[in-house]
Amino acid sequence: MSDALLEISHLKKYFPIHKGLLNRTVGHVKAVDDISITIRPGETFGLVGESGSGKSTVGRTAIRLIEKTSGEVKFKGINIYDLPPEELRKLRPSMQLIFQDPYSSLNPRIRVGDAIGEALLDHGLVPKAEIRDRVLEVLQSCGLSSYHIDRFPHEFSGGQRQRIGIARALVLNPDLIIADEPVSALDVSIQAQIINLFRKLQETRGLAYLFISHDLSVVEHLCTRIGVMYLGSMVETATRDELFKNPLHPYTKALLSAVPIPIPKLKRERIVLKGDIPSPSNPPSGCKFHTRCPFAVARCKEEVPEFRDAGGGHFVACHLV
């Protein structure tokens, strides 16, 4: 697939666990364990999963903010892990990251305008004299006003700060934005504003998103394709409509049925999972989900299910499908 913007194949990221006086490596946390994702230009890929499933680590290794353990990541056909640092730096403006917490991702002592313009200056993309104009333009497209440019982060509300975070990423004219839980810290009424902003920006600028979230209702509204992660592995990927209408993996079904729906009369069949997500340093054998799966059979304990096409590009890793 040459038309892919981002192609992640068999990506693994293990974090070593050190212990003892000699700081020996006694094991690994398999945060990302053989993940493959393809994102085409202008597409939104949603990555869902519980905390500890490794979705943020995928986002970070995908743009080489942290080094991988094995696997390959191609951005516009270039293998970013083969690039020397200065070449990688040149590529950085076209892949940007937006963080979850708008309170801790802005420097409290730097004016908002400077925070947004900093990267332009640093990468030498725009002559110094034009920077202010570019910042103003991007502020406006993120729904902020021109008088905000000389203010400090503490003068803004959470929703406005997230807009600033988006503006910082946008000012570089990226092709890909990795958004790591960008609306989780916001109130409902503000969340809707930011979701709409994400969608509007995609329409006007043809952006591609890797949208990382634990909230399935948000993901459904934004994403064209969705991948569900559990303990570092992908358990299901499908187009949005397919995944919500016809979820195949028991974990996806459980996730969907666990989301509270604001209709009090609605009675639903709910799959309530037992227990917590196991530790990624010592994942269960076979299918990693078998310890919590209500449908598990003997085979699930022993054999790792293959991640295969169940028809029409709907991939799933489950023995029972």
Next chain:
Amino acid sequence: MKDLIKIDHLRTHFFSDKNVVKAVNDVSLRVREGETVCVVGESGCGKSVTAMSIMGLIEEPGGKVVGGSIEFDGRDLLKLSKNELRTIRGNDISMIFQEPMSSLNPVLKIGQQIMEPLIVHQKLSKKEARARAIELIEQVGISRAEQIADSYPHELSGGMLQRIMIAIAISCGPKLLIADEPTTALDVTIQAQILDMLREFKKKSNMSMMLITHDLGVVAEMADYVVVMYAGKVVEEGEVVKLFESPKHPYTQGLLKSKPIINQRQDELYSIPGQVPNPLDLTDSCYFHDRCAHCMDICRTKQPVLKGVADQQKAACWLYEEAVVHV
């Protein structure tokens, strides 16, 4: 049903050098026996401060309950001495907080923390308390109770800690449980477990519950009665099905419309324009007027009062005032 707790015209203010923040500004609500009341609103609307005021947890001199009454079982909690309040807290009213990780003592074993209220309030001996603690851990659905009782909070996951918090809260058989965003910090699958458990306890013990949340989905699942707060005031309240089916206040309508719902996709989500007003800049107006699509002249100059607008439903909005001529 009898009223278990009745809050009348409660006002809790916070003071800084020059300013007064009216965090809770004339709030009245009640919880009846065996009922679950959900208080909904965005951050800063005063829902948590209302709960803290009930528990007597507002610390002076920073903040103070400056007016109103909180009647619990026929006694005004605001007029009780510290000792009297302490016997009610823990015995009759208990509270669960949002962050289970930071509400337990990190250097005390789980078992000790569950035993503490049993020894203080129920006057159990250490041995009895320990046995009861193990029983409680089992009741909240954790296996290996003995082992868990001897572990420290950092050894458990967020979901398990919240279960422990619930075990502590229900240990003395409270009549009222106040849960302040009990599942906000948890994953959806764990949230489902915790909500199921709370519902079950409530059914078994006929406990009343005041659940504070910003998640309308949780409200729909748990509530009998809903109170919507905005900028320190109650803007709407009503029976849950009625309120969700026909919300009256434009803020409630907006909240319900802006929440993305699974399997009901829209191309563009409705969003309430603007943001919550600065609590220092509040004037004598409807606090929602500058975000409201139906704003009229009177909304800018006079505050609407909460009054009945339909069967079992109240709203504070000039749209439902008969004297106002609709333009």
